Amino acid sequence: MKDAQVWHNTLIKFVLFFFGIALWSKWLSLNAGILVTLLWILDNGFRRFGQAIKEPLVLAILIFCAVLALGILWGDFPESGRLKWRRYFGFLVFVPFLSLLNKDRLPWAINGLLAGYFSVLLIGIYQWAIVGAQGIPPLDISYLTFSSMLGIGVILSLYLAGVSTGKKIKSALWLLATFLFFLQLNQDGRGPLLATLLASVFLIYLRYKTEKKALLSIVASVTIMVVFFAYTDSNLHERLVQAQSDIELSKRGKYDNSLGYRLAVWDVGLHGIAQKPLFGHGTGVPESYFEKMVVTYKEGRYKDLPKFLETSHYHNDWIEIGMHIGALGILAFSFLLWSWYQTLKTYQLPLLGAALVCFIFISGLTDTFALFSKIPTLLLVITAVAIGMQKENRGMKQ
Numbered sequence: 001m002k003d004a005q006v007w008h009n010t011l012i013k014f015v016l017f018f019f020g021i022a023l024w025s026k027w028l029s030l031n032a033g034i035l036v037t038l039l040w041i042l043d044n045g046f047r048r049f050g051q052a053i054k055e056p057l058v059l060a061i062l063i064f065c066a067v068l069a070l071g072i073l074w075g076d077f078p079e080s081g082r083l084k085w086r087r088y089f090g091f092l093v094f095v096p097f098l099s100l101l102n103k104d105r106l107p108w109a110i111n112g113l114l115a116g117y118f119s120v121l122l123i124g125i126y127q128w129a130i131v132g133a134q135g136i137p138p139l140d141i142s143y144l145t146f147s148s149m150l151g152i153g154v155i156l157s158l159y160l161a162g163v164s165t166g167k168k169i170k171s172a173l174w175l176l177a178t179f180l181f182f183l184q185l186n187q188d189g190r191g192p193l194l195a196t197l198l199a200s201v202f203l204i205y206l207r208y209k210t211e212k213k214a215l216l217s218i219v220a221s222v223t224i225m226v227v228f229f230a231y232t233d234s235n236l237h238e239r240l241v242q243a244q245s246d247i248e249l250s251k252r253g254k255y256d257n258s259l260g261y262r263l264a265v266w267d268v269g270l271h272g273i274a275q276k277p278l279f280g281h282g283t284g285v286p287e288s289y290f291e292k293m294v295v296t297y298k299e300g301r302y303k304d305l306p307k308f309l310e311t312s313h314y315h316n317d318w319i320e321i322g323m324h325i326g327a328l329g330i331l332a333f334s335f336l337l338w339s340w341y342q343t344l345k346t347y348q349l350p351l352l353g354a355a356l357v358c359f360i361f362i363s364g365l366t367d368t369f370a371l372f373s374k375i376p377t378l379l380l381v382i383t384a385v386a387i388g389m390q391k392e393n394r395g396m397k398q
Contacts, residue, residue: 012039012100013108019097020112023377024120026140033093040096052099056346057383060332060339061091067332068283071325075282084312085283085324087373091336094380101388109385117378120149125183134188141374144367147189148375151196153180155355156382158200162207162351178225185229191366197226199359206351262315262366264302268293269319273326280326287312289323313371317364320371333370337361344383347390356383 015035022032045052052058068088101109120136124146127133135143157177164170177200184193204222208215254260272281272289281289290311294302305311314320321329337357344353356379363369370376 008042009104012043013105015039016097016100016105016109017112017115020109020114020381021116021119023381024116024139024141024374026373029373029377033090036093036100037096040100043100045096045099048099049095052095055098055343055387056339057336057343058095058098060336061094064329064332064336065089065092067325067329071280071283071329073282074279075284075324083284084287084371087371090373090377091380093377094384097381098384098387101384103392106385106388106392109381109388113381113385117149117153121153124149128183128186143187144189144192145372145374147184147187147192148195148363148369148372149378150180150184150187151192151199151359152375152378152382153177154184154196155199155203155359158203159207159352159355162203181225182229192363194366195359195362198362199355202358203351203355206354261305261309264305265290265311265314266316266319268297268302269314269316269323271297273319273322276326277322278326279328280322280324283324286314286320286323290314313368315367317368317370320368340383344386347387349386349390352386 015032019032019036022028053062065088068085097109120139120141123139124136124141127136127138135141135146141149154177157173157180161170161173161177164173181196184196187193201222204218205215208218268290269286272286272293275281291306294300294305294311314323317333318330321333325332337360340360341350341353341357344350344356360369360376360379
């Protein structure tokens, strides 16, 4: 019996470690999530479910997913396209992952998370510096996903630097944040870059708002760094020129460009929400709705957009969710973000909670960030590990 328990505990450690690496692979992440769930069930997870649901984030995830599932009842399931919305249910992996953590298993989860992140980071650096590619094509990681990953690294490095007491560690973390930000500048993702900048500024302000001299010094240093990088980075110049060109083309009614396309799908999406504001068109319907509506909406102004890019989502979390399940979904998603912050605040991590939620919110304004299967899962794992570490530090039962 004792040997069986040892093997069971060892298997859980390995799977927690493996999950931190597997989340970067589309196929491995699904299998790893299933393994985590099965081990949670075998580890008497259902008996501890009542305790787990007391966490605000766990409850919010369950409510959000329940609302999405409910939306299938008035959705047009056969026309739900590629079922891309199913990725929202990936949030549920947080429940078993958090529940499996304890003092003995926590180091394995942390090491797996670090191993996965820095392995992907090294591959991404190679792809950018040697191959000259955006994102990480061998791992099917887009430049938007890789840019968001770098942004999360920047925010975490700044947070850890802010709470660290050792000068050497603090300096090393600031250097790491600077390096990751430099890499992010060389990716084409404008939305993730903006989210990183605003979330980082917000984090720095919250951390040093009572230390005015330190705040001014940091703001001055960061400003000089950003201006220097912006001035010397040709890739950033190209993106700014492209953005200006997109604006001019959009004014002339040409939407076959990055910004114009977003403005067009947002316009169609807001129109769709206005038609069914309370409960939306049903889970799975928005994709087919766009294909039908774009032909006649505003006398066919956007009818040629499908030739420019196949539309599978609305490039905005709030519009996407509003199209699926209306105000009900928007309220559920808002509750999820609020609960995310409240959960971390409960464990005396309000700065981290505020920065992560800020990053998620801003990222969701220009893309369907919640559908990025790798990045939300990464943030959930980080959150679970942070909670586990705080429980251990405070001697709480896990």
